[in-house]
Amino acid sequence: MxxxxxxxxxxxxxxxxxxxxxxxxxxxxxxxxxxxxxxxxxxxxxxxxxxxxxxxxxxxxxxxxxxxxxxxxxxxxxxxxxxxxxxxxxxxxxxxxxxxxxDLTESERLGFIQALRKLNSQIQRMKETSKTN
Incomplete structure (x- = not known):
C-alpha cells in the first residue's frame, strides 16, 4: 500500500x-x-x-x-x-x-507484467467468490 x-x-x-x-x-x-x-x-x-x-x-x-x-x-x-x-x-x-x-531489464519487465496479470486474475476470482457467498 x-x-x-x-x-x-x-x-x-x-x-x-x-x-x-x-x-x-x-x-x-x-x-x-x-x-x-x-x-x-x-x-x-x-x-x-x-x-x-x-x-x-x-x-x-x-x-x-x-x-x-x-x-x-x-x-x-x-x-x-x-x-x-x-x-x-x-x-x-x-x-x-x-x-x-x-532501471528494469527486459526480463524483469516481463516477469513483473506476468506477476501483475496473475495478481489481477486472483483478484477477479476473489471478487467472483465473494459475489456467490
Missing amino acids: HLNKHIATRFEQCAGVSPNRLELLCKLTSGQISQSDLQKAVSIDPAAVTRHVQQLEAEGILLRTRSESDNRVTLVQLTEEGKHKVAMFKAEKDRFLEELQE
Missing part, C-alpha cells in the same frame, strides 16, 4: 491527473455512457465518481445530460477539450511508466 501511495502521488505530479480520474476519463473515450454504468465500470467509490464527474464538468472536460428516453438517467461524455486532455494524460502516463521502469 505504501508503494502504491507513492506511485499514485508521483504519477499525479508527472501526468497532471490522478490515476482514478484517468481511469474514469479513459472509460469515456468510447463514447457516451450513463453515470451509473460509469460507476460500475471503474474501481472508484460511487460518491467519488459523482464528485469527479461534477468537477470535470465544471472544468469543461465532460458534459452531463439527461437521457431523452428516461429522465432519471444521467449520460456522461467527453467534450472536445476533454478528448484532447485525455490524449495528453495518456501520453504523460506512458512517459511516466517508461521512466518508472527504466
